[in-house]
Amino acid sequence: MVEAAGWWPVLVAPALLLAGAVLAVAGDAMLAARYAGRPARAAVAAVPLLEVARLLAQQPRTLPKADRLLWRLGVVTVPVAAVLSVLVIPFGHRAVADLSVGVVWFNAMEVLTWAGLWLAGWGPNAAFSLIGGYRFVAQGLAYELPLMFALISPATAAQSLGVGDIAEAQQGLWFAVWMPVAFAGYLAGVLAFAFLGPFGYPAGRDTAAGVLGETAGVDRLLLQAGRWLWLTSGAAMAVPLFLGGAAGPGVPGWAWSALKTLLVLAVLVWSLRRLPVLRADRYAEFAWVVLVPLTIAQALVPALVVLDR
Amino acid sequence: MDLTAPLLRAAAARPHILLVATPGGTAARLAAERQLRLDGLPLAPTPADAGILLVAGPDCPALRPALDRLWQHMPAPRARAQARTPEAVADAVARCRIELAARPAPGPASAPPSDGTEPPGGLPMAETAPDRDGLSLDQLHLSLGPFLADWPSGVTVRLTLQGDVIQQAEMGEQPATRGTAPFWAEPWARAAAGERVGAGEAARRRAAAHLDSLGRLLALAGWAHAATTARRLRDDLLDGAATGALRPAVRRFARRVARSRTLHWLTRGTGVLGADEARAAGVSGPAARAGGDVAARYRTWLAAVVRDVERLADPAPLDAAYDEGPRGRGDAGQPPSEALLRVLPGLLEGAELAAARLIVASLDPDPDELAAAAREVASRG
Amino acid sequence: MNGFTAALALLGVALLAVGVLYGAARTLRGTPEPLAAGPFGSGLEPAEHAVSRFHVRWYTITMLFLAFDMEMVFMYPWTRVISAVGPSAVTEMFVFLAVLVAGVAYAWREGALRWT
Numbered sequence: 165m166v167e168a169a170g171w172w173p174v175l176v177a178p179a180l181l182l183a184g185a186v187l188a189v190a191g192d193a194m195l196a197a198r199y200a201g202r203p204a205r206a207a208v209a210a211v212p213l214l215e216v217a218r219l220l221a222q223q224p225r226t227l228p229k230a231d232r233l234l235w236r237l238g239v240v241t242v243p244v245a246a247v248l249s250v251l252v253i254p255f256g257h258r259a260v261a262d263l264s265v266g267v268v269w270f271n272a273m274e275v276l277t278w279a280g281l282w283l284a285g286w287g288p289n290a291a292f293s294l295i296g297g298y299r300f301v302a303q304g305l306a307y308e309l310p311l312m313f314a315l316i317s318p319a320t321a322a323q324s325l326g327v328g329d330i331a332e333a334q335q336g337l338w339f340a341v342w343m344p345v346a347f348a349g350y351l352a353g354v355l356a357f358a359f360l361g362p363f364g365y366p367a368g369r370d371t372a373a374g375v376l377g378e379t380a381g382v383d384r385l386l387l388q389a390g391r392w393l394w395l396t397s398g399a400a401m402a403v404p405l406f407l408g409g410a411a412g413p414g415v416p417g418w419a420w421s422a423l424k425t426l427l428v429l430a431v432l433v434w435s436l437r438r439l440p441v442l443r444a445d446r447y448a449e450f451a452w453v454v455l456v457p458l459t460i461a462q463a464l465v466p467a468l469v470v471l472d473r
Numbered sequence: 474m475d476l477t478a479p480l481l482r483a484a485a486a487r488p489h490i491l492l493v494a495t496p497g498g499t500a501a502r503l504a505a506e507r508q509l510r511l512d513g514l515p516l517a518p519t520p521a522d523a524g525i526l527l528v529a530g531p532d533c534p535a536l537r538p539a540l541d542r543l544w545q546h547m548p549a550p551r552a553r554a555q556a557r558t559p560e561a562v563a564d565a566v567a568r569c570r571i572e573l574a575a576r577p578a579p580g581p582a583s584a585p586p587s588d589g590t591e592p593p594g595g596l597p598m599a600e601t602a603p604d605r606d607g608l609s610l611d612q613l614h615l616s617l618g619p620f621l622a623d624w625p626s627g628v629t630v631r632l633t634l635q636g637d638v639i640q641q642a643e644m645g646e647q648p649a650t651r652g653t654a655p656f657w658a659e660p661w662a663r664a665a666a667g668e669r670v671g672a673g674e675a676a677r678r679r680a681a682a683h684l685d686s687l688g689r690l691l692a693l694a695g696w697a698h699a700a701t702t703a704r705r706l707r708d709d710l711l712d713g714a715a716t717g718a719l720r721p722a723v724r725r726f727a728r729r730v731a732r733s734r735t736l737h738w739l740t741r742g743t744g745v746l747g748a749d750e751a752r753a754a755g756v757s758g759p760a761a762r763a764g765g766d767v768a769a770r771y772r773t774w775l776a777a778v779v780r781d782v783e784r785l786a787d788p789a790p791l792d793a794a795y796d797e798g799p800r801g802r803g804d805a806g807q808p809p810s811e812a813l814l815r816v817l818p819g820l821l822e823g824a825e826l827a828a829a830r831l832i833v834a835s836l837d838p839d840p841d842e843l844a845a846a847a848r849e850v851a852s853r854g
Numbered sequence: 855m856n857g858f859t860a861a862l863a864l865l866g867v868a869l870l871a872v873g874v875l876y877g878a879a880r881t882l883r884g885t886p887e888p889l890a891a892g893p894f895g896s897g898l899e900p901a902e903h904a905v906s907r908f909h910v911r912w913y914t915i916t917m918l919f920l921a922f923d924m925e926m927v928f929m930y931p932w933t934r935v936i937s938a939v940g941p942s943a944v945t946e947m948f949v950f951l952a953v954l955v956a957g958v959a960y961a962w963r964e965g966a967l968r969w970t
Contacts, residue, residue: 171863174860174863174864174867175867177864178864178867178868178871196513196697196701197513199697199698199701199702200510200511200513200701200705201510201511201705202510202511202513208513211487213483214483214484214486214487215487217480217483217484217486218483218484218487218488218489218524219879220480220484220875220878220879220882220883221477221480221481221483221484221550221879221882221883221884222484222524222548222549222550222883223548223549223550223883223885223887223888223889224548224879224888224889225521225546225548225888225889225890225891226888226889226890226891227891227892227893228596228890228892228893229596229903229905231905240869240872243868243872244865244868244869244872247864247867247868247871248861248864248865248868250864251857251860251861251864260860260864261856261857261860261861263857265930267930268930286905288893288904289893289903289904289905290893290894290900290904291613291615291634291893291895291900291904292519292615292893292894293893293904294613294904294905294906294908295637295826295908298636298637298908298910299637301910302910302912302915305912305915305916305919306915308919309919309922312922312926316926316929316930316933319930319933320933320936323933323934323935323936323937324933324934325930325933325934362695364695365695365827368695368827369518369622369623369692369693369695370623370693370695370826370827370830370831371826371827372518372519372621372622372894372896373518373519373522376522377518377519377521377522377894378519378521378893378894379521380521380522380548380889381548381879381883382875382876382879384521384522385875386872386875436697437696437697437698438696438698439696439735440691440694440695440696440699440733440735440736440739441694441695441696441739442735442739443739443825443827443828444912445825445827445828445968445969445970446738446739448912448915448967448968449962449967449968452915452918452958452961452962452967453958453959453962453967456922456955456958457955457958460948460951460955464944464948467936467944467947467948468944470936470937471936471937471940471941471944473937476882477882477883477884480882480883481884519894520891520894521891521894536897539896539897539898540897542892542897542898542899543897545891545892546889546891546892546894547889547891548885548889548891549883549884549885549889550884596900596901596902596903597901597902597903598902598903598906599902599903599904599906599907600902604909608909610907610909611906611907611908611909613902613904613906614900614901614902615895615901616895616896616898617896618896618897619896619897619898620896620897621896621897624896629896629898635909636908636909636910636911637911638909638911638969638970823970824970825969825970828970
């Protein structure tokens with residue numbers, strides 16, 4: 165049973181999310197070092213810390229006729245929405261608040277990044293940033309529906325939108341096992357709303373880092389942190405939705421939550437550098453013609469199973 | 474308690490570097506890329522992200538205003554250095570890092586840039602023009618180059634965009650530099666001058682040139698792992714690694730990239746340049762042999778690299794009529810890269826911006842060759 | 855603590871952290887004033903302001919998306935009542951989805967999902 169505890173999870177949940185994101189950045193730096201032929205020294209693990217120091221010390225920039233209010237608003241929205249999304253994600257058997265509409269809450273917070281990133285692209289009054297902002301909207305139109313159907317499949321199987329109920333409904337068999345298409349669609353969605361790796365289109369190298377191109381200092385730190393916080397949050401949410409939540413033999417529930425989250429996160433981080441960027445002008449067609457029907461068919465499976473129950 | 478000093482020291486431990494190569498600076502750029510890769514210093518795509526502006530290559534007066542603009546747009550703490558030769562790179566980076574850590578960052582002037590070319594807000598708004606869909610829509614003018622990550626530096630293409638689709642592309646003027654002979658075509662230049670050059674040496678240079686081009690293309694395609702591998706293999710080749718040591722890694726790399734369905738799906742149908750069309754425009758080399766889209770061109774490079782790696786020890790003299798340079802044959806003082814530039818505008822119009830970047834990278838005109846040609850034109854005229 | 859209070863508290867924590875970051879950077883960096891820079895234009899000046907009416911060529915997809923998004927509004931509550939309502943719930947929902955997918959197929963045939 166997922167229970168809501170006192171006030172302290174309000175502090176612990178963001179701290180755990182941040183810790184996961186730091187581990188993910190360090191892991192990514194470790195992989196980058198290996199691929200580049202550098203010895204993977206322990207110092208590589210300090211990369212996230214050095215990045216924070218670098219960006220705190222960096223002077224901020226303003227651009228001519230930039231819309232500073234909207235720019236700042238967009239930049240802040242991305243990481244704040246990521247933190248808000250952990251409201252419903254249980255760690256062990258506790259969540260900050262196990263809302264009865266937890267899945268919808270997570271989905272809504274994720275969609276906030278659309279607004280945030282578009283504003284972050286529009287604000288600086290710079291061509292490459294603008295293109296990057298619009299790229300995220302185009303990418304969103306492609307990834308969002310498969311992600312929504314992927315989210316709704318476990319909810320259908322559990323007949324509840326509460327994340328705790330969904331985790332509990334998997335006592336026999338993990339949803340990832342009998343809903344593999346939904347699981348894969350969900351993981352692709354996580355990479356997409358974190359706009360990392362194959363879904364790094366809005367911040368692509370071809371547009372000189374797109375939405376990130378004009379940000380410096382804390383603004384940049386927040387946007388970058390937002391990406392990795394979202395990746396971590398997505399990995400953590402995969403555990404109650406598809407991997408049986410905190411259930412597991414031997415060790416306590418929180419350990420299982422942490423272990424499963426880190427495993428999903430490791431898979432996601434590993435995948436970042438292994439694929440080319442899926443440009444929205446190609447991916448949109450694939451998503452609508454292949455992924456949407458596939459994920460709808462996947463959602464039909466739990467609906468029929470529930471009827472049979 | 475003063476926390477600023479330790480913060481600056483921590484920030485200087487891993488600065489991001491805006492690496493800008495000037496035309497004619499390929500050798501220095503290669504040395505810089507190699508060193509930054511081994512030191513683990515990330516390359517910054519824009520001035521906003523950079524702490525160090527590292528200019529690799531000889532002076533180029535025509536490009537100095539653009540370089541200064543990049544510098545003006547960099548936030549503090551920042552440092553700047555130029556490495557004219559490969560040997561100067563290590564020293565330049567080290568000096569910049571010391572400067573970053575030590576200085577309590579007085580910071581660039583917060584006033585607008587002093588050259589007065591940028592009246593804040595004095596710019597016009599975007600204007601409308603008819604679109605290919607028959608609508609009247611806003612146009613944005615955007616220039617790619619002279620200085621852009623993974624771009625043939627010095628080349629300028631002025632784009633007219635509606636949305637992210639290119640309506641019109643115009644080539645800018647090519648700047649001339651005082652400097653050395655083109656790095657990639659050097660064995661062929663020496664052979665043309667009557668010197669005896671081994672075919673193995675030429676094959677090594679050509680394979681490295683193709684891997685350099687592939688590194689750029691794969692980086693633009695966002696495939697970080699493959700781009701890094703291409704650059705590592707390129708550096709190994711230039712270090713003089715033997716065929717036996719390179720073969721497994723090169724084959725594995727070529728197989729993985731050539732067989733990647735994702736990359737093929739993302740690039741097929743873009744930038745189609747038929748073989749006849751290419752020859753008519755004077756294009757020779759891999760772009761003409763491939764006779765197709767971006768995917769055909771990168772596969773041609775990969776096959777050439779695999780072939781060349783087998784020939785590294787070939788002692789026969791280089792026969793330039795049979796063994797082309799990395800970008801093809803230069804005829805009558807016209808380097809092959811010039812022909813590649815000629816076909817560019819036609820390929821770019823109507824392309825999406827990301828596809829346009831891939832098209833340029835798949836033709837990959839050599840800035841060294843272009844600068845040398847511009848130099849000849851300047852000295853003749 | 856109910857859900858609403860928890861969400862507000864979490865928002866407060868996140869905003870506080872953001873505020874602390876901005877404050878810390880302001881006091882710690884040596885240069886409090888922001889740099890008046892220009893937009894990156896590959897080394898050249900911009901020709902005009904970038905904020906403009908951007909031609910989104912995928913606007914037809916947004917129409918499709920809206921249709922599916924409205925469908926989601928029904929589908930979320932639907933998940934809770936499937937076994938209560940019985941087979942008709944599943945039939946109705948998936949017939950509705952099939953109609954929408956037919957729309958996607960039509961849009962695809964018309965080339966609305968490609969814009970280059």
